[in-house]
Amino acid sequence: MTKNTLVLFLLFLFPYLFQSANSKNTSPYFFTQIGVEDGLTQGTVTNIYQDTDGYLWLGTQGGLHRYDGYEFKVFKNNPTDSCSLTDNNVLDIGEDKNKNIWVITDNGVHKITHQTGKIKRYYVKETRFMHCCMLSQSGDFFLAGEKFIYQYDEQGDSLVFKDWLSSTPIASNIKGLQEDEEGNLYIASSSTGLAVLNKQREVIRFYQHEPENPSSLIKGAIRRLFTDSRKRLWILSETAGICYLDKENERFVHLNTDNSALSSNVVRAIAETDSNTLLLGTFSGLNRVDMQTLKVTPYKFNPDEPGTLSYYSIHSLLKDNTGALWVGTWKGLNYYSPVRTQFYRITPREFTGLLGMGKEDSDGNIWFATEGAGLFCYNPNTQSQQFYPKKSPYKNNYNSNIFKSLLIKGDSIICATNLGSVYLFSRKRKDYRLLYDYQYGDIYTLLNDSKGRLWIPTNSKTGLVLIDKGEQINQFKVDGKSRKFFFVTAIKEIEPDVFIMGTLSQGLHKYDMKKETLKTISSAELNLPENVKPGTVSTILTDSLQNIWVSFFGYGIFRFDRDLNLIKHYTVEDGVTDGYIYSMVSDRNQSLWALSENDLYCYNAEKDCFAPIRNESHRALEFTLHAGTTDTKGTLYFPGNKGILCFNPSRMEKNTYIPPVYLTSLSINNNPVELWDTQSLRLKADETNIAIGYTAPDFISPKQNQYAYQMEGVEKEWNYVRGRRVAYYSNLSPGTYNFKVKVSNSENLWNPQEASLSITVTPPLYKTWWAYILYIITIGTIIWKFIYHQKVRHELESSIRFKQLEQEKMKELHEERMRLFTNFSHELRTPLTLIINPLEDMLRHSSFSTEVKNTLQLMRKNTQRLLLLVNNLMDVQKYDSQKMVLQKEKFDLSVFVQELYELFVPVAKNRNITFTRKNELPVDYCVYYDRQEIEKVLFNLLSNAFKFTPEKGTIEIILSVLSSENDIVRVKLCQNRHLSEDYYLHIKVSDNGEGIKSEDIEKIFQPFYRSSQDLHHQIAGSGIGLSLARFIVEQHSGIIWAENIVPTGTCMHVLLPLPEKPVSNPVKQTESSPLMNVQEFIPSEKKETPVISQTLLLVEDNKDVLDYLEKQFENEYKVLKAENGKEALTQIAIKIPELIVSDVMMPEMDGLELCRRIKQNPQTAHIPVILLTAKTMPSQITEGYNA
Structure with missing residues (x-):
């Protein structure tokens, strides 16, 4: 290597060495960070307090939070709610003896009642500023603000001022309250000093800062007081560090940046973690104080290091009831528990890409395959790191340094790349030598079997390769035939020449080389749907019980026996909440550990399930398939994209804390x-x-x-x-x-x-109980009444059964009578017709005398009336049985009424009655009704009008249309009927007769009802005319009703629906049946014909019958006539007749009562009486004899 190259290499390596040296987390605490994204409303945690129940109370600048480990309950200011905090900046939190939580904010004091959770505000007149609070050993609760001390009065629920400091120089801003083991109260002012009060709350000592005395009280503004387990009182300063009071020597011992390694003189928080350790939270980080030697050790803050604090500026500290440490910073809350698994992360100092499979060598070094930096060597003892790229990483040789798997073999490392190449790396020479090159595909794993043979599962067309004494074999015998194995991702030898192979997507195989047998596990044998492929096998392990553990990426963990028979599939119900298992590792205690994207699982053999273990460092890594490993010391390693997650299960502390619920x-x-x-x-x-x-x-x-x-x-x-x-x-x-x-x-x-x-x-x-008492009384009464009435019931049962039978018989008789009546009516029509027609023929001959013609006309008239009566009765029967079908037709209503009007004009003249017609309908207006049925209605109405109208009276018929909504509403209200059409034809027939009695006005429409007010008794009605009219009108969906006209008279109303607004609509006149002969039904008055003979008294309410009888007997008797029994008695008293012929049914006094009166009078008892009646029942005949 040239000098220049060496210089460049050192210059390149220097930043990473520097980063490694400075990034090492010297803190023994691995913190979990809790921030705004976890539920805090504001990141600056100024106060941390744990109450008696174990809840954590957090004071922030954005309100008060209660935390239970799952979620936050937030208390904030609500301007419209007087039961909320006065403001959101929390200064201090405390708890009284009744578990009430006290909260001090910038603008007030608040109590959260333990029983209800309600917030109450407290005000004092001396000041509105409070800074701290404290619960004394005696249970008294004190609050301090400005220069005032207050005690909570539980009985009066108020704050009581205590004038304890008037003799001291304390002027303002009391920031600290603390009580020692003797009950002495220490009160610290932020600027003037420290006062000591005895149990009687008398000032016994006052400490101030003395510039010439280094053992005097600390100089800076006091922030708070704290007492440790050694009874030392610590005073925290906002500018001068920290000191404690040495009570024996009456001096203060100081720690600051000048005489110690304290990171900052701004000390905001203090906590005692054990009997020899204090932690100080300062503006510049966390500091450890050895309570024996007072040595200060600052913990460096590195935001990029996992497990560090969320921010360097610390506001609050707390050691909770489990021994865990809570740190409140400017950017959130931090939590460390010694009970939690001690995870740490190895972060390579150089860029390595994705870290892969790892193995331990004989020297205790852990070697990892990397994707981009060759081999990575880590020494757990020295924490040293070393990279061994195959080619220089500084000349775009990234692809050449991607290794997927490795195998330790003596002093050499066999490693495979993503391109199918297999290299031998010499640990001594630190160089690579190409062994095999399969040109293509990742090699996920390597295996050195019990016979020293090397297994290389390539992803090329070569498939699985066995290197045996230098010979490469990729054809394997199965049942005497050769075959290849492709896409093998994991391979495990479970006994000599017996291998378990996991594939990329072709399932799981068990291959026995000696027996040349192969067993493949299908999806169905894995309890998976048939159309679902098992997925990639990430790990194959065996345990001491000869179980085979296999993890499928995406489908969880499976356990098999030695013959590869499925024992159990571990899913969510067994604790495996995430089926994407990257790798599995067995530790020194044969405990099985499995790693997924979200969780780490530990197998519990007793319960045969997995327990998830979550940790914050887990979130920062994306892990690598097939890559987990362990070393001889029991540490587990799980490589990923940003480092290696490590932990030693043997060092895990058991969680003995059982929380309350x-x-x-x-x-x-x-x-x-x-x-x-x-x-x-x-x-x-x-x-x-x-x-x-x-x-x-x-x-x-x-x-x-x-x-x-x-x-x-x-x-x-x-x-x-x-x-x-x-x-x-x-x-x-x-x-x-x-x-x-x-x-x-x-x-x-x-x-x-x-x-x-x-x-x-x-x-x-x-x-309710009193309801049950009422039920008992009621039931008792019912039982008593039941027993009491049981006898009456039995007595009445026979009577009731008899009445029921009688009613049934009467019903049957009624039905039979109606059938007989109907048949009888039908039978009458033929002979009546045969009578009428000959009479008509006889009347057409003029050869008869007047007397004979009158007799024939009387016969014809009464026969026609009888026929009409029969027809009406049949119509009533049809309507009553709902067998009548209307034959509607279109006809001119005005013409129709005019014809009917003209028929009654002669009657009106004969009676000297003023008969008028008023038509408000349009000209040629046609309606769509049943013409014949409407004729019956109008005929009956006019007949009744003439019948009950006296001479010189008036009768009027009016035709109009109700077209206004008000008219129809008025009719609705009067008749209480539903009218659905917009227009109605209104026919009104009125007279000035005697009217109808109020009690009879509803009865006149009942069948067979006859009025006793007939003025012309020759026309005694049958009582079915108006009932028939009502049936016909209602069949046309109309209404008929009657009303009296004040002072006298009656008005009959008929309302028939019109389909549309009336307009002139001329149509061709349809042929109509001839109208009835009115003269035959409303005869004129006749003079009586005198008879000279023996005296015969005729009593009959029917005029025609009376006249007919008179005609029959006038030649033989002197005929006297009476229309009812009352008139007959009057005439009998005047002249006693020789014979009396009387009708039975008459108004005022009937024939039976007349007969009794005659027989009871000695002067008339001899007179024979003949009763004329249609009643032929035996009981009626007997009644006539008895009369």
């Missing part, structure tokens, strides 16, 4: 509720869906803690839920329950102390 949150019907220190809970009857949150404050391995919970009253066994920190329950029945939860640490040690919550679900109103 607390209930933290509650959700009732998905509504969150703060739980805090609640011991019991009372829920309403509808609050049956709850979620209970719990946690165990632990900072060693919180994610490896396991939880179990049980709801006594619901479950008999514990629910083991691993790391889940919430329990869900739904549909809890009313009752009392006890929820319990317990926790175990990462070593599966369970805490016997459980957290519990008593839960009472109150029953609903109908399940």
